[in-house]
Amino acid sequence: MDTKTIIDVEKLNLWYGDHHALKDISMKIPANRITALIGPSGCGKSTFLRTINRMNDLVEGVKITGSIRYKGEDIYAPNVDVNNVRKNIGMVFQKANLFPMSIFDNIAYGPRTHGITNKAKLNEIVERSLKDAAIWDEVKDRLKDNALGFSGGQQQRLCIARTLAVQPDIVLMDESTSALDPISTGKIEDLCTRLKEKYTVIMVTHNMQQAVRISDYCAFFLLGDLVEFGTGEQIFSNPQNPKTEAYVTGRFG
Amino acid sequence: MAEMMTSSVSTPDDSGFAFRRKVKNHVMKAVLYGSATVTVSLLLFLIGYLTYKGSQYITIELLTSQTSYIKGTIGILPNLVNTLYLIFITMVLALPISIGAAVYLTEYATNRKLVKLVEFAAGTLVGIPSIVFGLVGMLLFTQLMGLQQGLLAGGLTLVIMIMPTIMRTTQESLKSVPNAYREGALALGAGKWRTIRTVVLPNAVNGIVTGSILAVGRIVSESAALLFTAGFGLVLHGFIQSLEASSATLTVALYVYASERGETGVAFAIALILMIVTFILNIAATYGASKLKK
Ligand SMILES: Nc1ncnc2c1ncn2[C@@H]1O[C@H](COP(=O)(O)OP(=O)(O)OP(=O)(O)O)[C@@H](O)[C@H]1O
Ligand SMILES: [Mg+2]
Numbered sequence: 001m002d003t004k005t006i007i008d009v010e011k012l013n014l015w016y017g018d019h020h021a022l023k024d025i026s027m028k029i030p031a032n033r034i035t036a037l038i039g040p041s042g043c044g045k046s047t048f049l050r051t052i053n054r055m056n057d058l059v060e061g062v063k064i065t066g067s068i069r070y071k072g073e074d075i076y077a078p079n080v081d082v083n084n085v086r087k088n089i090g091m092v093f094q095k096a097n098l099f100p101m102s103i104f105d106n107i108a109y110g111p112r113t114h115g116i117t118n119k120a121k122l123n124e125i126v127e128r129s130l131k132d133a134a135i136w137d138e139v140k141d142r143l144k145d146n147a148l149g150f151s152g153g154q155q156q157r158l159c160i161a162r163t164l165a166v167q168p169d170i171v172l173m174d175e176s177t178s179a180l181d182p183i184s185t186g187k188i189e190d191l192c193t194r195l196k197e198k199y200t201v202i203m204v205t206h207n208m209q210q211a212v213r214i215s216d217y218c219a220f221f222l223l224g225d226l227v228e229f230g231t232g233e234q235i236f237s238n239p240q241n242p243k244t245e246a247y248v249t250g251r252f253g
Numbered sequence: 254m255a256e257m258m259t260s261s262v263s264t265p266d267d268s269g270f271a272f273r274r275k276v277k278n279h280v281m282k283a284v285l286y287g288s289a290t291v292t293v294s295l296l297l298f299l300i301g302y303l304t305y306k307g308s309q310y311i312t313i314e315l316l317t318s319q320t321s322y323i324k325g326t327i328g329i330l331p332n333l334v335n336t337l338y339l340i341f342i343t344m345v346l347a348l349p350i351s352i353g354a355a356v357y358l359t360e361y362a363t364n365r366k367l368v369k370l371v372e373f374a375a376g377t378l379v380g381i382p383s384i385v386f387g388l389v390g391m392l393l394f395t396q397l398m399g400l401q402q403g404l405l406a407g408g409l410t411l412v413i414m415i416m417p418t419i420m421r422t423t424q425e426s427l428k429s430v431p432n433a434y435r436e437g438a439l440a441l442g443a444g445k446w447r448t449i450r451t452v453v454l455p456n457a458v459n460g461i462v463t464g465s466i467l468a469v470g471r472i473v474s475e476s477a478a479l480l481f482t483a484g485f486g487l488v489l490h491g492f493i494q495s496l497e498a499s500s501a502t503l504t505v506a507l508y509v510y511a512s513e514r515g516e517t518g519v520a521f522a523i524a525l526i527l528m529i530v531t532f533i534l535n536i537a538a539t540y541g542a543s544k545l546k547k
Contacts, residue, residue: 053440055436055439055440058436058439060363083442083443083444084442085442086439086440086441086442087441087442090440090441091440093433093436093437093440095433097431097433097434097436097437098437099434099437099438099452100456109438109441109443109451110441110442110443113438113441113442113443113447114442159437162437162441163440163441166441166442
């Protein structure tokens with residue numbers, strides 16, 4: 001691979017109680033690229049994504065072995081500050097989950113959490129994040145409005161802005177466009193393509209066209225196994241594994 | 254009825270059955286109408302009677318003076334004030350404890366069995382007759398802790414009594430806050446407590462307020478639990494004094510005036526006041542909380 005690795009996963013296993021949901025996953029995710037995670041429903045894409053910012057810690061009865069190194073440091077090491085991990089590795093969810101407060105307070109939530117109280121500084125961060133998420137023009141006069149009064153597509157971009165406001169290195173997205181119309185989806189895809197100058201994007205998608213359009217790298221999961229990981233080009237035009245080929249050509253899934 | 258029978262489309266064979274069914278229907282309807290009418294008229298009678306009797310005796314003087322044998326006056330100001338003091342003491346103590354317990358049980362506790370057990374215990378406490386709380390309160394606070402009869406002992410007793418109510422309503426409203434909000438905050442690097450304080454609790458305020466208003470309603474209407482703990486005193490005290498001086502709330506005063514003094518007029522006046530306060534609290538619990546959200 002031609003770029004620096006930002007996330008280095010080694011022999012990652014995850015169990016929900018007795019259910020072995022991730023099996024011996026090893027992969028090196030490159031920085032400043034878009035990596036798509038694909039695979040049939042229930043194969044463990046979300047589970048894998050959520051191990052990267054330790055969101056699975058919240059689930060009762062989860063057991064994890066192996067390691068995930070972020071810039072060389074194991075995020076599962078005993079003395080790691082989980083909040084700091086999540087600050088550096090942000091997440092956008094499948095359904096927009098803005099808080100029922102103003103746009104400004106939503107976007108400023110992260111920075112305030114991390115100790116920024118200066119009003120001018122917050123204004124600057126909010127504006128920059130909204131611009132980065134390509135929604136500034138639509139909401140700049142309505143920053144005081146309740147965020148839940150906006151359309152689904154706008155809310156999802158506001159969620160992205162909220163994530164960007166804490167200046168993460170990595171943005172994880174779990175089917176973040178699956179509930180949106182094609183135009184909103186297109187906007188978010190463009191957004192991701194621009195974001196990769198500053199950020200690393202790892203996204204779960206069910207939409208094969210979307211993966212083809214925007215991913216630089218692609219990982220195919222099946223029943224908890226990582227079947228194949230390579231450039232988007234390789235996975236979609238020249239898959240090495242027959243199962244990958246069957247999936248990307250739509251013969252099952 | 255006769256008209257309806259002739260319009261029946263049933264064949265001669267099952268007409269007997271259809272007829273019986275029709276009669277059954279009508280009888281059931283009549284019974285239901287009857288019971289509804291009885292309920293509503295009893296209620297209206299009660300309200301009307303209380304208003305009629307009570308309003309004859311409610312005077313400014315009654316509301317603003319205290320009972321004195323030397324001056325020959327009767328007044329319920331001390332009882333009004335005592336009730337307010339008691340609400341204050343009880344809520345100040347009960348709110349933080351119950352909300353704290355609810356937050357712990359729903360947001361932190363990992364031992365499912367323990368949580369279920371506490372919830373079950375709280376549910377049971379709600380159903381215990383309040384006189385039992387009075388007995389326990391007397392034992393605990395006046396005999397063991399050595400407090401004098403007064404609003405502190407009474408308040409502490411009521412704290413035990415209403416804590417389960419506030420705790421359970423708070424728990425329910427915490428559970429109703431979408432998990433997506435919690436995940437959203439945590440994913441931004443907010444710690445658990447910050448998430449609870451800034452995202453979860455503000456969205457649960459509604460339920461907490463409703464629970465609190467219901468709790469205030471219980472405090473206002475409680476008498477049995479206060480007889481042994483807060484006492485029957487009809488003298489006006491300052492707040493600090495009242496903590497350890499026998500002090501009757503409105504409901505206890507009602508009992509005293511009606512049964513020991515034979516002053517049924519005063520009792521009816523108090524009853525009317527209690528009814529109005531309860532009415533207002535109920536409205537507040539129903540509409541106030543939903544307005545608050547906006
Ligand atoms: N909290 C949980 N507790 C127990 N099992 C879970 C939990 N979350 C997921 N699983 C199981 O783990 C497996 C992987 O689930 P996951 O949500 O990661 O799949 P996915 O690939 O994201 O699927 P989808 O495309 O439908 O979102 C599934 O079999 C699922 O049932
Ligand atoms: Mg998923």
